[in-house]
Amino acid sequence: MAKIPAVVRSNLTVILTLLAILALFAAAASGMSWQDFIITLLRGLAVGALTFLVASGFSLIFGLLDVLNLAHGTLFMVGAYIGWTVYVRPDTFVDILTPLALIISGFTLGDVWRLLAQRVPQASLWRRVAPWIALVSGLALFFGVMRGYPIALWNMDNYAESPVTFSFLAGQGQRVIPPSATFGDASPLPAFAGLILAGMLASLGLTLTGRSDIVRKVQITWRTFAPFIGLAAGGLILFAVNEPLTVWLFTLDTNWLFLIAVLIAVLSGAGLGALMEATLIRPLYVRPIYQLMLTLGLSAIGIEMVRAIWGRPEFTMPKPALFAGSGEGCPAESLWQALQNSCSTMLFQGGRIRVYNEIVVPLIGLIVLVAVWLVLKRTRLGMIIRAGVQDREMVEALGINVRRVFTMVFALGVGLAALGGVLAAPSIGLSNTMGESFLLNALIALAIGGLTSYPGAALGSLLVGMLQQFIIKYGQIGITLPFIGVVFKPSPPVVPASTVLLMVIILLIVPGGLLGRKE
C-alpha cells in the first residue's frame, strides 16, 4: 500500500468535500451544451468576483478586529451610488469638493486644540460641557451654511430631473451640462468662512471629548498648519475653476471618466471606513456584541440616506464606451476584436458574451485577489495583519501601533466593498437593496471558505457564484432527473436556498469552513 502524504491525510475531509463538489460540478456541466456551460461559468465567475470583493474586506475586518461589520453591504451600495454620481453627474461631484475640502481643512487643526486644551484645568464643568457645545454649534453652522450652498443636485419629484432620466440620457450619449455652483451676486466668503469654522468647531469638540490622561507632547510648527492651509487653498481654487473643471469632465472620454469614478468611489469608501472605525467602532472593542447593533443601526441609516439622496427607484449606470459599442464589427468574433471595435458583446461558439459583465468584472476580481494577496504576503502592513489575525495581543505586545493598523484595515475592507459596488453598478444596476443580497452572499461564502481565511473567501465566493448561476441556468433549461426522466425546473427561490444548503452541509462536515483554521 502506498503511503499517503501527511498533507493529504490531515486534510482528508476537506479534500473529499472538494472532490464531491467537483463531481457535482461535472455532473452539472454534462447536462448542458458546451456554449451554455461556458456562459454560465463566466456568469458564475462574475458573481463570484463581486461577492469576493465584499467577502474579502469583511473577512479581513472580522479576522483582525473581531468586528462583524453588518454595514458592509450598505457600504457596497454606497460605493455604487458614489461611483454613479461621479460618472453621470460630474458637476455635482465637483460642486461637493469645495465644501468638503474646507471642512476637512478645519478638521486638521486637532493638534492645536489639544495644546490649548492642556492649559485649561481638567475636570472642570466647563471642560465637560465645552466639547458638546462645540460639536453642536459646529453641526448647526454646517447645516446652516450648506442650506445656502448651491450644489447642483437632481430633483426626485420631477421625472425629467430624476437620476433615472440622467442615467438614461448619459447612456444615449446626450449629456446636458447643468449650470455650476455660484452664489449669484452675493459674496461666497461668509459661506467659506462658515465651513472652515464648522470644521474647526467639530475638531475642537472631538479633541476635547477624548480623555487626555496621557499628556502628549505637542509642538506647534509651521508644519501643523500646512495641511490646513493647503486644503483651504485647494478648496478655494476648486471653487474658482469649478466651471472649466466641470466642462472638462463632461467632455472627457467615458473610459477615463469611469476610471475616475472607480477611483473616487474606492477612496471615499476607504475614507468612510476610516471615519467609521475611528469615531464609532473604536469605543466598542470592549463590548463586542454591541458592535452588531451599531453596525445594524449604521446600515439602516445608510440605506435611508441613499433613499433620501438618490431616491427609491432603481436605475442603471451606463457602461464606459470601451464596452458599450454595437456598431460595425459587433458582436465581435474574438476578445481582441471586441476591444478594438469597443463591442459590448462578443460571439463564442454561437453564444453571446457580454464583455463587461462576464469578462471584465471577473478579470478585475482576479487582479484585486492577486494584489491584496501580494499586500498581505509581501508588505509590512500585510505581515502585521496576518500576525494580528493569528494573535492580536501578541502583536500589541510587540509594540506595534495596532490602532492605526485597525483603522487602515477597516478602510481597506470598506474600500474593497466600494470597489465591488462601483464595478457591479454597470452590470446589475443600482437599487436600495443591492447591498443586503451581496452581504448575505458574502456571509455564506465566508462560512463555506472559512471566516478569517483570505483564500477561503475567494474559494467560497467562487462556489457561491457558480452554484447560483448554474441553478438559474437550470431553471431555464430544466434538469432531466436521472432514472425517472422527469424534467425539473428549479424556481427562483431555490437559488438562495441552494447556497444556504451548501453552507449548512459544508459547516456540518467541516465546522471551520473549507480553508479555515482548525479548532
Added chain:
Amino acid sequence: MTTSSPSFVQRYRIALLILLALVLLPFVIGLFEGASPFEVWSNQSGISRFIQGLAIEIFILALYALSYDLIFGFTGLLSFGHSMFFAVGAYLTGIALKSFGLNLGQTFGVLMLAAVVQALLFGIVLPRVKGITFALVTLGLSSVFHIVVMSRELGDYTGADVGLQGVVIPDFISPATERLRLYFITLTILVVFYLIYRRFVDSPLGRVCKAIRENEGRAQMLGYNTFLFKLAALILASITAVIAGALHTIYQPIVSPDIAGLGFTVTALLMILIGGVGTLHGALAGAAIFRLLDFGLRRYLGESASFVNGAIYVLIVLFLPYGIVGTWQLKASLSVAHMRQGWRRLLEMVGVNVERRASRE
C-alpha cells in the same frame, strides 16, 4: 439581632405595581376618553381598544424577546435563526385552524410537538459548531424555512409572499370582538412565562447555562454535559417563541412572511440589546421601547422613521453601554454604594463610630 427577610409584597413592589398598572391600563385609558369601565369591559371601540391592541403586540414581542434572551443572553448561543421558532408557531397555528379545522386544544398539542422537534433540529448541529458558525448554520436553517414559506408550491397553505390570511379565530379570543379578554390572556401568558424564566434562570439548571455562557470549556471540565443544558434552554426558548407566534396569528389579521426572515431575528436582538442582555426585565423593557419607538416614529415621521430608528440605536450603543436596564442597574448599585459611603462619612463627622455600631448590630 435577627433581621426578618422582607415580605413578598415589599420585595416585589415595583413588579407588582407595574402589573397592577397593566391590569388597570385599559380602564384608565378609557376614563381619559370619557368611557366608563363598563363600556371598556364590553369592548366598545375607542382609544382604549387601540391601546389594548398596541399592548398585546408589545406582550407578544416581549415573549419573543424573553425567549431570545434565554438562549443568547443567558446561555450564550448566538442564533441567527430565532425567527424560525416564532414563524413556525405563527404559521402552524394559522394552517391548523384554517386548513385542517383543528380546535385550539389540538392546535396547542401540534405546536408543542413542533416546538420540541425544531429545538431538536437545532440541537443536531449544536455539538458540531460553535460561536459565529452556529449563528450562520442557524441562519441557514431559518432561511430554508423562510424560502419554504415563500414558495409558490405551498401557497395554498401559507399564502406564499402575500402572507397567511383568512384564519378564523374562535370567538372567545377573537381580537375583533373580545379584545379585552385577549389582552388579559396575553398578559397572563407573559407573566407566567416570566415567572417560569425567573425560576429557570435562578435554578441550578440556569446557573449551569450561565456558566456555559461565561466559559464552556470550564463547565465541561466541571463534569457537566453542556450539550444537554444548551438543549434544555433551546427547548424552553422554542416553546416560548412558538406560543408568541401563535398569539401573533391570533391577533394579526395577516401573518406576513417577513417574520420568518433574518430581519425578525435582528428585531429580537435589538430588543434585548436595548433593554440589556442577560436581564429578564431588560427583554420586557426592550420590547416595549422598541415597539413604542417604532410606532411613534412611524406615526410622526413617516418614511424617514427607520433613519431616526437607526440613529437612536447607534446613540444607545454609544451612550448606554449595557442597554437601558443593564446600565440603570449598574448605575443604581453604584449610587447606592456611593450613598452608603457618603452616609458613613457624615456619621463619622458627627462623631458616631460606625464600625462599633456595625459590630453591635
